[in-house]
Amino acid sequence: MHMTGGRIREVVASLLARPDEIMLEIGAGGELLVARLRAALAAMLLLLPLANALGGGGINETIIGLGGALVVNVFAQVWLSLARRRRLYRWLPFASSAFDVTATTLVLVALAANHLPAGLNSLIVWCGYILAILLTALRSDGRIALFAGTLAIGQYGLLVLAVFALASSPEQLLSSDYGSVTLGSQAQRLVLLMMFTLITAMVVYRMQRLVELSGTDGLTRLPNRTWLLHRVPRLFDSVRHDGDSLTLALIDLDHFKRINDAHGHHAGDRALRHVVAVLRELAEPGEWLVRIGGEEFVLLLRKPIGTAWERVDAIRRALGERPFQPERGADAMPLSFSAGLAGFPHEGSDLSRLLRRADGRLQQAKLQGRNKVVARDG
Numbered sequence: 001m002h003m004t005g006g007r008i009r010e011v012v013a014s015l016l017a018r019p020d021e022i023m024l025e026i027g028a029g030g031e032l033l034v035a036r037l038r039a040a041l042a043a044m045l046l047l048l049p050l051a052n053a054l055g056g057g058g059i060n061e062t063i064i065g066l067g068g069a070l071v072v073n074v075f076a077q078v079w080l081s082l083a084r085r086r087r088l089y090r091w092l093p094f095a096s097s098a099f100d101v102t103a104t105t106l107v108l109v110a111l112a113a114n115h116l117p118a119g120l121n122s123l124i125v126w127c128g129y130i131l132a133i134l135l136t137a138l139r140s141d142g143r144i145a146l147f148a149g150t151l152a153i154g155q156y157g158l159l160v161l162a163v164f165a166l167a168s169s170p171e172q173l174l175s176s177d178y179g180s181v182t183l184g185s186q187a188q189r190l191v192l193l194m195m196f197t198l199i200t201a202m203v204v205y206r207m208q209r210l211v212e213l214s215g216t217d218g219l220t221r222l223p224n225r226t227w228l229l230h231r232v233p234r235l236f237d238s239v240r241h242d243g244d245s246l247t248l249a250l251i252d253l254d255h256f257k258r259i260n261d262a263h264g265h266h267a268g269d270r271a272l273r274h275v276v277a278v279l280r281e282l283a284e285p286g287e288w289l290v291r292i293g294g295e296e297f298v299l300l301l302r303k304p305i306g307t308a309w310e311r312v313d314a315i316r317r318a319l320g321e322r323p324f325q326p327e328r329g330a331d332a333m334p335l336s337f338s339a340g341l342a343g344f345p346h347e348g349s350d351l352s353r354l355l356r357r358a359d360g361r362l363q364q365a366k367l368q369g370r371n372k373v374v375a376r377d378g
């Protein structure tokens, strides 16, 4: 894979950015999945000290392993109950992944307190870091993957320094069960943690791009119906919370079939991009344009229906002043749309009701001769 400096900067910026609403929504679902998986893994963790005891391992290590596994099981249930709540706690993924990493470190510290080489050479417990880092990939938030990886590298690095500082002689770092602890092998483990962090971060990046693609219309790069379905419930919540109004405008281009028939499908595509460019240029903050079908768009305006009507009508007039040129040398042709408006929450408290109401008014606009915006039932 060839990555230029600019591309690397783009990947890093995207991983460090706070995900948008949809990605956070998916991340919240991911948090619940992580919490369920953690609970299952924690239960399986209880088997490890058991296997150690059955395999003739030391009693102290078995007790430390069992104690660690029990604590992880109790916390796993706490994280699960928090993730099940409807409320989105922004700190929860950071706190729970910090717990996953720190639990591993604490078990390693306990092992080191019992027998120094065990703290650094216990491969089984060290794998807890790998699990903690890999789990973050399910949250589709690059910041959490990088946070967990950095924390694991930091904590393990400090443990290595502490053990080497505490060992008064090289013999103390030799063990018949765990082999010899060397700086070289510890450096390798730190590099491995970096590699796992990098891979996990790239998985998150790919996942974010795929989600982005599934919510974007390929022709106009506008958000699509999938985006609308995911975004609208949160937008409704926020409008309700702030006591604001929201208007949904259903926009349909007039006689669009004629452009395709007269100039071909490619010209039709360019006409769609022309309309979107004009609408984008005119869009103000608090307005979201979505392509929901062929030549059908939804414009969401955080405004009461009267003000929204004035806005959409101004956009309709502005589009009329920007004719579309189907081919070089051909006469420019004026484009127009008809629109039906519906207000949230008084005319519909969910998306399908609002769309139905707006569609009725759009049909009225078409029947009344097109190039018209209708905000009331006639």
Ligand SMILES: Nc1nc2c(ncn2[C@@H]2O[C@H](COP(=O)(O)OP(=O)(O)OP(=O)(O)O)[C@@H](O)[C@H]2O)c(=O)[nH]1
Binding pocket: 219, 252, 253, 254, 255, 256, 257, 258, 260, 264, 265, 266, 267, 268, 269, 272, 293, 294, 295, 366, 370
């Ligand atoms: N070029 C192109 N055409 C599209 C696209 N999506 C839908 N269309 C065309 O848009 C046209 C819509 O036609 P109709 O639903 O009959 O509506 P209309 O011609 O706009 O007429 P009114 O809506 O009644 O004003 C059809 O010819 C579709 O093929 C697209 O992505 N590209």
